[in-house]
Amino acid sequence: MANLFLIVLAHVTVTAVVMLLWLARTYMKLKGELQVLKNSVQKNDQYLAGLSSSARAADSRLAFIDEQLKGLSAKLSAFQQNEQSANPYNAIIQKIRHGASVEELMRDCSLCRDEAVLLMRLHGSGPG
Known part of the structure; x- marks a missing residue:
């Protein structure tokens, strides 16, 4: 009976050690995948920040061009009115x-x- 107990105990111990090794290996694999995902998220954040900055710059340029266009349109309209009245x-x-x-x-x-x-x-x- 003692031998059976020792065999079962040894089997349980070996199974527990194998499970711990498997869990450790899985943990390390998941940890590596998590790091890859974190790096990817960080790169995406940087990319989005660059896009946002570019969009703001383009918006600023468009607003400036729009103001210039309005000014030119007003000048053209005034010129046409002056020409017609002349x-x-x-x-x-x-x-x-x-x-x-x-x-x-x-x-x-x-x-x-x-x-x-x-x-x-x-x-x-x-x-x-």
């Missing part, structure tokens, strides 16, 4: 260049026939 016949001349007839000029621009004919001679291909 020459009140500008719109009429454009109509003539796009093929308007004397009758169209009289009707659309409130010109008398003589004015329309004169403008057609000056800026067009002849009286309509």
